[in-house]
Amino acid sequence: MSRSSHHERGDIGARFPKVDGAGKADGSGVYTDDLAFPRMLHAKLLRSPHAHARILNIDVSAAERLPGVIATLVGAEMPAKYGVIPWTHDEQALATDHVRFIGDEVACVAALDERTAEEALRLIRVDYEPLPALLSAEEALAHPEIKVNEKAKVGNITKEVKLEFGPVDEAIATAAAITRERYQYAGSTHAPIEPHCAVARVDGDGNLTVWSSTQIPHYVHRELARVLGLPPARVRVIQPLLGGAFGGKSDPFSLEFCVAKLALKTGRPVKILFTREEVFYAHRGRHPMAMDVTVALDAGGRISAVDNKILIDGGAYASFGLVTAYYAGQLLTGPYRFGTYRFDSKRMYTNKPPCGPKRGHGSVQPRFAFEVALDEAAEKLGIDPIEVRRRNFIGEDVETVNGQRITSNGFLKCLELVEQASGWKERHGKLGPGRGLGVAGSMYISGTAYPVYPNEMPQSGVLVKLDRSGRVAVFSGASDIGQGVNTLLCQIAAEELGCDPREVTVVAADTDLTPVDMGAYSSRVTFMNGLAAREACEKLARKLKAAASVRVGDEIELELGTVRGPRGSISFAEACQLAEAAEGAPLSATGGYRTQKLGGNYRGGTIGASPAYSFTAHVAEVEVDEETGIWKVTRIWAAHDCGKALNPTLVEGQIEGSVYMGAAEAQMEEMVYGKQGLLFGPSLLDYKIPTSLDTPLIDALIVESHDPNGPYGAKEAGEGPLHPAIPAIANAIHDACGIRLRELPFYPQRVLQLLQARVPGQERRTAC
């Protein structure tokens, strides 16, 4: 009997093509900005030109008189504060009395077209009383008397976390080798191709629908209802096809509230599409961090203590900042065993666009600092960088120093793969002047046990319906932001039900039609939504088999549209019909992901506690021009333990995208501000992200450790593989020319300065 190929079956493990891939490539995909409705208005936002000011008065009368202007909107019309975290509601859709950064939203105009709305903005008169602006975390710390955001209880601190596990000072005092250095991480942003866009429409019964390029439709739904004072059952949020997010669309944003309010005011559909500049002001990107890191090794090269004091520049609003302050410390405690550990992280409010979660939220910065510090300390003991990482491997089924439970752990395999693929043993320390190899490792979460708002309901839900035609419909609340969850839902249906994955409809991220999923953040979607989908499909598969067994006998196999048994086979559609007849009702089933209780038994112990952790190792190869400081990362070997590759092509894509983004931050990305707090060059010309020509060759290597908790053994793959890229590059530059880069990005001028400061004999790192 000829069996269909794995690829054709499109079940678990197949390289099944992305279901929305063709539409993205040929332009037929419908993004939020592609939506248009009769009588639709276009709205624009007026933004603060001051980094910090009181609003004394807003006069929109001249704007309202401009022909073509239909409505204006100011903050007093919806003053309620909101925010993605229920404990830090500190934002208003439009500021009522206090603006906190250049770009903060102040007023909004809806007009017949964008140009008229833009012209009307210039007619709005706002009287400001400028206030002193705090433009760095250090300034914010030094001036508690100037309040950036009233939400801060003490000075300008959004959140401070101090945790200590074991006698850190004792371990440092008896260490064989210590590195104690300051590392600085510049802020960067996501730069998705698609700018934020939202469209709102109110139907004749007063039901509000908002289409938004969001990665958290559920939280947008909650906050819209709360701020607008509408019953949640009257609000519907739909996430259309998304053109990239990376964490930059995981907060409720001003534009969603403004289109909704303006649609309610005018009775007409309203759209706002951010300009690229506005995407930079919406930001929520990587936090700048200053990190004073101590790493202590004992005589055997084992990590006896890690101490990290972290000062975080948060920008004007909290966003996920409460979590950031925890993640900065909590996610560092693997893949190595720490003898003792202490961190003190403090997130400050400053008068700049708000930072938030960017791919690898909170942990990319400390990971950079730690992995470079580990290299430095190991060098003092003459231990090879890969060897020191191997020696400190924490193992499987263990608990970390801060009480997190690690189940599967393929980190050793990751190290082995990149060691072999890069020719480490033959090449590290031996590539000749200006060329070098560097290694780094990391760990990341597959979702967190703790939901953003406390509740007893499932974190993710899926409803699957079978039609007598054989069509399968999967209703899922999860947001596909390019990671491919909609494709995986088809594969899970194919795996469990034996349907053709091309005959699955996924209805996703529509709060009226789909069960709730918390959103695409913390690398939780495939893990939690996948488990929910599998549970729903398993229930239906049992019904299908029971019904089909009457016809084809027991011992049934479900595969690619055919139901096979000892007495013959029938089509999948026939099986659906038999099952529907047996049920006496349409066939459907639901599945959910129920939060497990995890984490250390202390305040904050659940934050960063994940049902499964992914692991990564990178080796980077660089070339440094020692006369100019110009350097190039030529190749990165990235091995990632994703538990089980549900779709290896998608996993490789996530690894490649992560490596690109990490290497980009090492090379050139930085949010630079002028003295007034004005963001330099908020455009994709001035804010540098690498082109394809600046991108290294990437070898994406998959490691499968088959996690007992994940769907089919899977763990996350979308964020973890970013982390080691930056320290691996820094360590490779050290191998190439003996310098230690401790401040990002590694601009050629910084490299050149360090090269010039070398002492004779420091040109080459000694090979261990």
Add this chain to the structure above:
Amino acid sequence: MLTLPRLQLHRPGSVREAVELLASKPNARVLAGGTDIVPNLKHGIYETEHLIALRGLSSELRYVRRDGGRDGDSIRLGALCTIDQLSKDPDVLQSLPALADACRQIAGPQLRKMGTLGGNLCLDTRCVYINQSYFWRSALGFCLKKDGTACHVVAQGLRCVAAASNDTAPVLLALGASVRIVGPRGERVVPLADFYLHDGIHNTVLEPDELLVEAAVPLPAARLKQAFFKLRTRAAIDYSAINLAVALAVSPAGLVTALRLCVSALAARPALINRLQDLVGQPADLHLAEELGRRAQKQCKPLTNIGVDPAYRREILPVLVRRTVLRAIAS
């Protein structure tokens, strides 16, 4: 997205019609490839109601010709040649390889297919403080070049120092090119060395009613050893943080008989490095390359008008010059 201001688009069919339109519509701007003017219009940098699109002049102004004119043999490049075309044209590749090289490094493939030689030669100056949205510039407090009175690059500066950022200019300057200009008062030919001015607000001698229609390079240039270099953060898209072009003639004995070096992306006027005559007669070697590097560094003062650290740009300039000169000598 950012919107264009309200504009009237004119489509002349000939150079003569275009010049007539320019004369009759004060403040009109010329649209060739549009790669620079469209974003600038969206940023509100120009006060204009009229755009004069030159597509209808393509048959007249898109050519590469090798001919003997009044001033001897030359290569003539029509102003509407696209950057992409010049990067691939066999005559340009053979006779003006540094120009082809410069063209290959402008922007990205799509923009090179739109952008033109005339547009690049007349490219408006750029500065981190001007090429921004109206909102951004208003938050800054505007600047000398448009809507304001202060310079944010040079404290108390009274003259705009926005940088010439075109990559064809330094090469054509090094090769001794001239440009042909047509206006209502007729036609004139201006050596490129006299074309640019020290004024970031308007950095050429082109009058508002004139059109640059051609660049010509005297053909002895074909026998010059030449090279171009562009410093930029990314390997595509970016404007130059520094660009430089060198052209030199070398005798069979290996001695320099003529020499020009241009370093640009510094301030408003792309300019040749001065006082190199004493180097004529010297051997074309490493020593010469290093000496040129020293002189270039002495004469060049990078500013904060471009978003790459000026002290760094100045520091590595001698290395960049040395390498480019050596590459030219070896060519």
